[in-house]
Structure formats: structure tokens, C-alpha cells
Amino acid sequence: MFIFGRSKVVSRFRRAPFLLLPVALLAVVSFVAFRPTAKVAMVNIPLGTPLILPTGWSAPNVPVDNPITMEKFVLGRYLFYEKQLSGDQNTSCGTCHDAKYSFSSGVGARAGAFEHASMPARTVPRLLNLGYDSVYTWDGHLHSLEQQVKAAIVKRGDFEADTNVVKSRLSYNPAYVQLFTRAFGSSEISMERIAQAVATFERCLISGNSPYDRYLNGDTKAMSASAVRGMNLFFDTTKTNCSGCHNDQGENAKCSKNIFSDNNYYRTGTFDSTGRDGGGGYTLDTLLGDPGRAAVTKDSGDVGRLRTPTLRNVAMAAPYGANGSVKDLFSVIHRYNQGGKHAFNQDPRIQALGLSYSQEMDMYNFLVALSDTSFVTNPAFQNPGVITASVDDHWVADNMSVYPNPATSFVTITSPDLDGAMEASVISSRGTTLWHHNVYAENGRMQLDLATLPSGTYTVALRSTTKQKMCKIVLEH
Numbered sequence: 427m428f429i430f431g432r433s434k435v436v437s438r439f440r441r442a443p444f445l446l447l448p449v450a451l452l453a454v455v456s457f458v459a460f461r462p463t464a465k466v467a468m469v470n471i472p473l474g475t476p477l478i479l480p481t482g483w484s485a486p487n488v489p490v491d492n493p494i495t496m497e498k499f500v501l502g503r504y505l506f507y508e509k510q511l512s513g514d515q516n517t518s519c520g521t522c523h524d525a526k527y528s529f530s531s532g533v534g535a536r537a538g539a540f541e542h543a544s545m546p547a548r549t550v551p552r553l554l555n556l557g558y559d560s561v562y563t564w565d566g567h568l569h570s571l572e573q574q575v576k577a578a579i580v581k582r583g584d585f586e587a588d589t590n591v592v593k594s595r596l597s598y599n600p601a602y603v604q605l606f607t608r609a610f611g612s613s614e615i616s617m618e619r620i621a622q623a624v625a626t627f628e629r630c631l632i633s634g635n636s637p638y639d640r641y642l643n644g645d646t647k648a649m650s651a652s653a654v655r656g657m658n659l660f661f662d663t664t665k666t667n668c669s670g671c672h673n674d675q676g677e678n679a680k681c682s683k684n685i686f687s688d689n690n691y692y693r694t695g696t697f698d699s700t701g702r703d704g705g706g707g708y709t710l711d712t713l714l715g716d717p718g719r720a721a722v723t724k725d726s727g728d729v730g731r732l733r734t735p736t737l738r739n740v741a742m743a744a745p746y747g748a749n750g751s752v753k754d755l756f757s758v759i760h761r762y763n764q765g766g767k768h769a770f771n772q773d774p775r776i777q778a779l780g781l782s783y784s785q786e787m788d789m790y791n792f793l794v795a796l797s798d799t800s801f802v803t804n805p806a807f808q809n810p811g812v813i814t815a816s817v818d819d820h821w822v823a824d825n826m827s828v829y830p831n832p833a834t835s836f837v838t839i840t841s842p843d844l845d846g847a848m849e850a851s852v853i854s855s856r857g858t859t860l861w862h863h864n865v866y867a868e869n870g871r872m873q874l875d876l877a878t879l880p881s882g883t884y885t886v887a888l889r890s891t892t893k894q895k896m897c898k899i900v901l902e903h
């Protein structure tokens with residue numbers, strides 16, 4: 427349906443060289459005449475829908491009232507990195523949740539864990555595969571990503587922002603007004619919409635390309651022999667039983683889609699520093715220490731119990747435990763090997779393991795093999811920069827021109843960045859990929875035949891191994 431390609435373009439021009447001059451003239455004229463006055467910085471988005479799942483993974487939970495769309499993802503990404511959301515206009519979600527630490531902070535426990543400033547600090551969880559979780563935060567006091575965004579914006583320690591101020595700040599920016607309109611169909615800027623967009627961005631933070639995943643998918647060289655031994659130890663329920671908690675207990679146990687958490691609460695005794703109990707440690711009194719799960723249940727039996735964290739990308743962000751008391755990953759393993767600190771409420775499964783030093787190393791190498799570097803460097807998840815200009819329905823990325831736009835059938839896209847073999851996708855305004863194909867650009871231009879697509883506004887995403895470009899094309903038959 428979507429005819430394009432080097433042969434097509436070349437042969438058209440070969441057969442009718444006399445067409446070239448008017449085409450070139452038109453291109454120049456069009457570039458001037460149709461060059462949009464409003465532009466937006468190029469948005470790097472993955473091709474197709476923004477939710478890209480590794481082979482074999484089932485879809486994460488997505489609330490029915492907040493389906494994933496490309497437009498919400500693009501808006502959510504800007505908002506995730508938007509300092510205007512914070513009271514002092516100096517903090518964004520990305521300040522604490524830094525992509526290079528798998529969206530953790532890399533600096534240890536931070537305030538901002540609770541709605542009350544008097545609560546103790548907690549480490550910043552790594553954000554990934556969140557759509558597969560049912561509860562959020564170390565004590566599970568939040569049940570949806572949307573709810574979490576709204577809480578983070580108002581709470582002490584995080585943003586401490588006045589929601590009315592936030593809404594008006596965003597509405598002064600025409601680019602935001604347009605991005606909201608694009609994402610939600612009208613220009614209203616509400617906390618609900620902010621939350622939905624940011625949550626959509628977060629749901630698309632999928633990490634499933636670690637050496638462990640590649641190993642399970644048949645690449646036997648992806649993990650070292652030591653890491654494989656560590657994996658077997660990790661899943662050995664009669665020996666270490668790490669997978670007794672760090673495992674998706676349902677359909678995904680031991681498979682590549684493992685989220686490495688049962689989303690349940692335990693006290694491991696492994697992250698208690700000396701004197702934590704009674705000395706500012708885990709207690710029901712929030713002024714003295716962290717109640718853990720008891721902050722939610724008010725049950726003393728839950729004091730110090732915390733939600734099992736995922737272990738994906740665990741090697742990318744020290745320190746460890748909700749209180750950040752263990753500085754390096756090897757020490758965590760060593761402490762588990764010693765059977766924890768025999769703390770009050772400690773889970774009976776945490777027992778001395780009798781692992782040799784080399785088995786501890788094997789376990790360490792396995793946990794390191796859960797690191798997905800392609801996830802933390804994915805351009806689609808990085809800070810897109812400040813939006814300064816406004817966008818309109820015919821916007822094109824920087825350095826690109828699209829002619830004609832609106833179009834009826836053939837569209838010519840030119841940009842110095844278009845070169846050689848590229849992948850192209852045509853995406854509907856609802857985020858559905860209608861077409862995806864390998865294409866070829868020559869001398870910074872390519873031509874697409876959109877005649878078979880119905881009238882409408884489409885996103886065309888072009889990607890080579892080094893570049894991603896996107897533009898909007900309007901079709902009017």
C-alpha cells in the first residue's frame with residue numbers, strides 16, 4: 427500500500443528527467459511557502475507505538491481510561507523532565523530518577539518518600555517495567571502510576587508545588603497547550619491529564635534486553651559461566667531461595683519477562699545497619715525511623731517490612747535497600763549469605779546460606795547480568811530538552827521539510843540527516859503503526875506514496891542506525 431524505495435524514485439526521475447527542474451523549483455518554493463513558522467525540537471521516539479515489548483512479553487497493565495498513545499508518550503516525556511512542575515522550578519522527576527542510573531538517583535536515600543517531611547528518607551527506586559507491578563513505593567502506599575504522579579507534585583520533599591500554579595505555568599507555554607491538545611483532544615491542562623501523560627511515559631520504560639534475557643532467548647554466550655552458575659543458585663529454592671521473593675510468582679517465573687519481584691513485603695534483616703532497632707531504625711513511630719509496610723497497615727507486625735524490589739539493573743544504582751545502608755552489591759550478597767542480622771520481624775527464609783566466596787562472586791555476576799544498557803541509553807527515554815517553540819499540525823522536525831503538506835498522495839521529505847537505508851513507520855494519531863518498512867534515502871531526500879491511506883494526520887518516523895527523525899503529515903484526499 428505504501429510504495430517507496432530507491433528504485434522507485436530513481437526510475438521515476440530517470441524516465442522523466444525533464445520533470446526534475448520543476449520539481450526542484452517547487453521544492454524550493456514549497457520550502458519557503460510551507461516552511462512552518464512554528465517548530466518544535468526534534469522528538470526522538472521509538473518507531474511504532476511507544477510501548478516496545480521484547481519478544482514473548484505479554485502487555486503490561488494499562489488502565490482502560492488511559493490507553494497508551496504516541497501523543498501522550500511525547501507529552502509525558504517532556505513533563506517527566508519538566509522543572510516547571512516543581513515549587514522551586516528547579517526539580518523534575520528526572521532529577522531524582524536519572525536515566526543513567528536506570529531512573530534511580532545514584533546518590534542514596536533521599537527525602538521525598540512521604541507526604542510528611544518528618545518521615546525518614548528512602549532510596550529512589552529504579553523505574554522500569556512499572557506496568558507489571560500492582561503497587562508502588564517501598565511500602566506499597568500507592569496503587570497506580572497516575573496516583574503517584576499527583577502525589578509527587580504536591581508532596582513535601584518532592585516538588586512541593588501548588589497545582590494551580592503548575593497548571594497556569596504550563597498553559598502559558600503554547601507548545602504545551604498544543605501537546606495537551608494533541609494528546610487529549612482539547613487544550614485543558616489538568617492534574618489528571620498531567621498524571622496520565624507522565625504515567626504513559628513511565629509505562630513505556632520497558633527493560634528486557636539484559637544479558638540474562640538474551641541468554642534465555644538462546645544466546646548462550648550472553649552470560650559468562652560464572653553468571654550462569656549464579657543464576658542457578660538464585661533460582662535454587664533449596665539453597666538460596668532468592669527467587670522465593672525476587673520472582674514473578676505467576677506465569678513469568680524463570681522466564682525472560684520476570685520482573686524479579688513478588689510485590690510483597692518482608693523484612694530481610696539484610697539492610698539493617700547496627701543499632702537500627704531502637705536507634706532510629708524501623709519503628710512504628712515515624713519520627714524515630716521508617717515503619718516500612720506498617721506505615722500503611724499500622725500493624726506492628728509489619729514494622730520494617732518493605733516491598734521486594736526488582737533486581738533488574740540493580741548493579742546500575744547503589745546504594746541498596748530502602749534506607750540505602752548497604753553501599754555495594756557484593757556486600758548485599760555477603761549479608762544475605764550471613765543470614766541477615768536476625769532482626770525483629772525478619773523473614774524466616776533469610777538464613778545463613780553457606781556460600782563460598784566464589785559462589786558469592788557467581789551470584790554477583792548473575793545480578794550484573796541483569797543490567798540492560800540499551801535501556802538506559804535509549805534515546806527515546808532521555809531528556810528531550812526544553813520546549814521553547816510552539817507546534818502546529820503541520821510541524822516538522824528541525825532540518826526537515828515536507829512537501830506538499832497537506833498532501834494527496836506523493837510526499838517528498840528532505841533533510842540533510844536522511845541518508846541511506848532507513849526504517850520508516852507511519853503512525854496514526856491514536857498511536858497505531860499502519861505501515862513499517864525499510865526505505866532508502868538518497869541525497870537527503872525520499873519520497874513516499876501515501877495514496878492508499880485514508881485522509882488524516884499521521885506521524886512519519888524515520889530511523890537509521892544513528893538517527894531518528896519524525897514529522898507530521900496531513901493527508902487530504
Ligand code: HEC
Nearest residue numbers: 518519522538539548549550551562563564565578583584
Ligand atoms: C526528591 C526526589 C524525587 C523526585 C523529584 C521524584 N521522585 Fe519518584 N521517588 C523518589 C523516592 C525517594 C521514591 C520512593 C518513595 C517511597 O518508597 O516511599 C520514589 C518513588 C517513585 C515511584 C515508585 C517506584 C516503585 O517502583 O515503587 C515512581 C513511579 C516515581 N517515584 C515516579 C516519579 C515521578 C513521575 C516524579 C515526577 C512527578 C518523581 N517520581 C519525582 C524520589 C523522587
Ligand code: HEC
Nearest residue numbers: 666667668671692697732733734735746747748758762773
Ligand atoms: C523473604 C524475601 C526475600 C528473599 C528470600 C530475598 N530477598 Fe532480596 N530483598 C527483599 C526485600 C524485601 C528487599 C528490600 C529490603 C530493604 O530495603 O530493607 C530486598 C532487597 C534486595 C536487594 C537490594 C535491591 C535494591 O534495589 O536496593 C538485592 C540486591 C537483593 N535483595 C538480592 C537478593 C538475593 C541475591 C537473594 C538471595 C540470596 C535475596 N535477595 C533474597 C526480599 C527478599
